[in-house]
Amino acid sequence: MESWNTVEPDGMRKAASPETESEQALVERAQLGDTEAFGELFEQHRGRLRGWAERMTGDAYLADDIVQDAFVKAFLHLGTLSDTSRFLPWLYRITRNQTNMRLRRGGPYRKESPFSVMQSDMKGHFAEDWEDLDNMLYHLARKASDAALLEQDPAESLLRKDLFEMIHALLHCLNAKERGIFKAYFYRQLSPEAIAALYEMPIGSVYTYIYRSRKKIGKEHVRVSLSLMSEQKGSGGMQKSKVLQLPAWTTQSPLRASLVDSVGRMLAIREDRQDPAKLMGISTVAFSMKISNRTTFADGIYVFDWKQTVHDFFGKLGYRITVLCGQLSNSPVPVLGAVERFPVVLPIEEAVIPFIRKYLNQGQPLLYFDTRASKPYVHEWSMIYGYDDEHRVVYLTDPMTPGGKTLSYDDVIHNPVRFLAGIEGETACEESGRQTEEAVNRELAEQTIRFAVEYARNGCRYTPSTIYLQYTSGLDAYDRWIGFLRDPCHLPNRYGIGHLFAYYGEMKRYASQYLRTAAFREEAMRLTLLAAEAYEQAAEELDGRSADVPFIRTSEMLSADMRSKCAESLSRAKEFEHAAIGYLEKALNHLR
CATH class of the missing domain: 1.20.120 (Four Helix Bundle (Hemerythrin (Met), subunit A))
Known part of the structure; x- marks a missing residue:
């Protein structure tokens, strides 16, 4: 481990020679405040830095955290770099320092304390026996039930009771220590640092436990769901995949207004082909123009009230929709101006994938905001038209790939911007039903x-x-x-x-x-x-x-x-x- 503090890797020594002219130009632009240039540097070097960090820590989850922190520090101090041809070695040193700082707090595989530490540390603060899963869940369910009764809402009480019964079934797949850390993080909302102090264990181990517990609960949820579906339907379980056909909705190339393009594709699957000019008009996208006050980057294109605009757009077309939205905590959120009012959500599979399955199993595609769009795009609206549980991927459109592409479930779950919309059905409006098509279009x-x-x-x-x-x-x-x-x-x-x-x-x-x-x-x-x-x-x-x-x-x-x-x-x-x-x-x- 000591060699990492003094000697750069072989790949690093090769990269330490003067950068190509184009990369050096990106560094110089980034120093002047060009965020897009810095984003390009991030894309070029993220994989290499993550590999170094993982070799140093032995923990992939912790490596992601380190690289994110390193790039934030690099962005804030880029003006101090005098020799722009030495950007990569400079960035490496920042990553190495961030890694050493994390390792000084304790690596992910050092000696760990027993679960009883939590109980002894919490003595005098909680009357419940938190080591006893049944008692802990009973306590949580009782508090939720009391809160619902105070709100005079029997339906809410029943919903919360069902929720905790489901949690009870799922958490039994974890061992005692995993359960303790999982509930401390998700139920008590303790920070990883606080949990590490509570358990007298390295913070890296806390991240590892949380990551592994998520995976185990996700698998247990699928197992329980398959078992219930088999019992209820007498069949082999839930549908494992569904891919809808992609009909052409316009003879022209995809619209640059990817929101309108994706909606047009969704309607075409319903055999409701709309004229692109009509969609561009009634969506009001064709008449909107917005420029940032800080830079000529094109982020203004995406900054509007997403939920209201999408609801109104589908409403004008005669459809009702349901929207699932949120932003991940502790993640750099693109187009923050549009999603800052979204609730903060956790990257849990059960909060996203069932929503996707529900609509696709009904033959309905979903509107989706993709932050992994193919270059030259940074992020774009797209349409999810399929899923595959065996390979754990979803199928979606992309402006640069006419045949569509796939994203892993993890990519969808960890998308820092969560926005999905599915069509529930058509609106029932007697008044519009009495109007002629010409009168509706005129209005x-x-x-x-x-x-x-x-x-x-x-x-x-x-x-x-x-x-x-x-x-x-x-x-x-x-x-x-x-x-x-x-x-x-x-x-x-x-x-x-x-x-x-x-x-x-x-x-x-x-x-x-x-x-x-x-x-x-x-x-x-x-x-x-x-x-x-x-x-x-x-x-x-x-x-x-x-x-x-x-x-x-x-x-x-x-x-x-x-x-x-x-x-x-x-x-x-x-x-x-x-x-x-x-x-x-x-x-x-x-x-x-």
Whole structure:
């Protein structure tokens, strides 16, 4: 172990030579605050660092923790690195120091104390015998039952009673020490550090116990479920896999607005094929535009009220949905501005996989937010259309893989952003049933146009509560974007700008296509068509720059001349969209 403190691994010595020019450029960009460049460095070196940390600790779970801490420290102190060609050796030293600090607290395989320590340490604090599983569960169930009775809710009381009976059955698969650590972490919400002190054991061992206990309980849950299903149905158990067919819902390539694309695919599986322009319009995605106040990274595309927007979108299409959402604790959460209000959840299989099985077994795919999208994307909306219990994978769409891809159950469970939505059924509305299809479409078009005008003039109503996450939306978003390009002191994010031009160019084009289908009459229709033409011209300006600044992963910087051209195109695009909004306002006056 001592050699790790003084000698770098062979692979490290090779990597210590000057980095390639592209990687050194990423380091220099990251020093200037380019988070996307640092994210690229993270992707390049995470696997290697994890291997070093695992060799040092002998514990894969602890290695993940160490690498995460090392990258956080590296990001915070990147400005102190004077020689950018030595980034990897510098990062290695940070990882080594983090590992040594963890090992000084105790490695994962040192001598461990008996379970009775917990009882002796807790003497005087709890009257219950926590060594006795039956007594512990009875105590928990009694407290939950008393709370439910105080709330005057018999249904809640029954639900909690059933829950603890299920926990009782599952926890018997753990030995005494595993049960003690598991309940201390999940029921009493003690930190791993507190549990390590309570048991007089290394903190690494606590992580290992928690990890192994999760696995054992997960397997026991599957075993119990299979047994119950066999008894109830007299069959061989629950369905082990289900993969739905993927019909083509549009002859065009996948939409860059992956939320709308995924919903279109979900409806196509239900044999409800919708026109892409209609979906882009009534979802209001085609008329939205949001730019970060901090950088030209394209995170603003994803920052909106997910639950309300998705519910409204499906509602306009005549469907009811159920949403499962959350964010993992102690995990870096992407697009935090969108999910900061989600409840904090634990990465437990029983909280996610049964939800997926339920809908797929009914022939219903699920909407899913994928933080492992294929490059050049960082994360995207997708659709889960299959699962396989034997191989423990789900099948889902990906913008870069036409045939779909797979994710392991663990990948889904440990996704730091949890968002799944399944269709429960169709809405029953007698009033809309009496309306003609033309009247329904006209009403939806008027709602969409009202949104477009309101959004353009006043911006998005949804704003993150986290102070440092701020965005500019509507027509003002153009000015924010142009400001980044014309500011000589600002370093535009090249990758983000490529994404923004490609995405918003397509949005404006679909806005034009949708407006051409509006079922208005006379002067209102004429004005709407003029607005459609203006959106088309805005799209041409954005598409032209998208060809010059393609959406790809690259360390290439934007030249001063290209920055100027991009700013000019954005100015013209804003003028066209401003004119479009003026036409839509006049059209609304005629509709009134």
